Amino acid sequence: MAMVLVDDDAEATEIPAAKGGLRAVPAEFRPWILKAAAECKQPELTPSLLAAQLNQESGFQTTARSGAGAQGPAQFMPATWATWGRDSDGNGEASPWDIGDAVMAQGRMMCSLLRQAKSSGFPGDVRELALAGYNAGWGAVEAARGVPHIAETQNYVKVILASMERFHGADPVEISGSGDGPEAVRKAATRIGTPYSYGGGGPKGPSTGFCDGRNGYSGGRCAASATVGFDCSSLVQYAYWPDLQLPRTAAAQFGATSDHAVSRQDLKVGDLLFWSHGGDAGSIYHVAMYAGDGNVLQAPRTGRDVEIAPLTSAMPESDYYGATRP
Structure with missing residues (x-):
């Protein structure tokens, strides 16, 4: 079973039912989180994981800026944004401050990190490895051959995985028929x-x-x-x-x-x-x-x-x- 996500300015995208539903997120984030999860072929990248990560990164604040220089709701450093950022919302600018651009870039980066985690052979939950790579860089994960022994990173991973249930809504609804x-x-x-x-x-x-x-x-x-x-x-x-x-x-x-x-x-x-x-x-x-x-x-x-x-x-x-x- 699959349902169709239609954004106001985007083409229809199929969402596999196995990805799960979504709740307790700001309305303006909802379609982008669902779309980002749908576009990743890794089943571990669920809407609730992306939502929990956004909540930990910025509390869904579009103007968030860290002392280290990370920007926007998904907290991209400028150099990392240069790799993953695109004009996903079609407004003519790829910006880490734009919700659509930021969430889609977050999804692409996490999807890539999940693939790396699976191919690495490192022990542990691949979600933990991917989240650690997002927070500390994949190089730190490789050096530790797992989640680095960095207090900030270990807390980051623990909090996100523990809070996913808060954002997990009912599974998408199957609507039959055409027309x-x-x-x-x-x-x-x-x-x-x-x-x-x-x-x-x-x-x-x-x-x-x-x-x-x-x-x-x-x-x-x-x-x-x-x-x-x-x-x-x-x-x-x-x-x-x-x-x-x-x-x-x-x-x-x-x-x-x-x-x-x-x-x-x-x-x-x-x-x-x-x-x-x-x-x-x-x-x-x-x-x-x-x-x-x-x-x-x-x-x-x-x-x-x-x-x-x-x-x-x-x-x-x-x-x-x-x-x-x-």
Whole structure:
């Protein structure tokens, strides 16, 4: 099984299911971590390993700079960047400060180090050897014939491997079928784990949202304005864009697709499902995408993340309004 990762400005990339899922990372890092892991043929380079390494290197801070001169979220020294850095995000500049450029370079370097670790014959976990090579240089690993007896490096390796579980999300979801609907759900599935942000998100991906006096609040504060993510309708809009340019809100999306109504018994992957207060179109408040096998893919509400959930419990059953086929 494989799923497809689609970046806003990149070609589709298959992600082997064995690589695992991802959680608890900033939304702007998520697609690049998944892409970097997918492009490496070494199964040990999982998204959770890259995420744990980024957290240890910089805490996902794009402006991080070490006293030794390492730069950006993946903490590249200028000489090392000259070897691994590329303009992966297509903005015309290869920069260690750019998230896409930095994470893809991190992935390429770690992938190479894993290959070296496997061919070295040195004892121990090849992930430990590769991480040690990233931190201290492969020459130090060769000299020690293993992880060097350097306190900083040994702690670096230990902390990253111990914290991987924190970033390991559910395995990628298998979405069957071909055509616009399944492709849209596969694209949206790459955002599973992205936070809900009322008013946030759009065709280009997640963004901060806003509060309107009733929605977007958590614990008495406006969570949406500080959360990069999607709300229910922006996730649907993102999933189908640009081939189908749906409007922004759930009610407007129903209006744009209501001439293709679908019964609950005839749902297909990619169909849109709507919930309403009061049982009329003017009170539609939520939209989700049918993901097959009685499940939906949705951005549910403030404090939750994009998820796969059973249709029967995704929202109050009594509020279910109907489905359409975009």
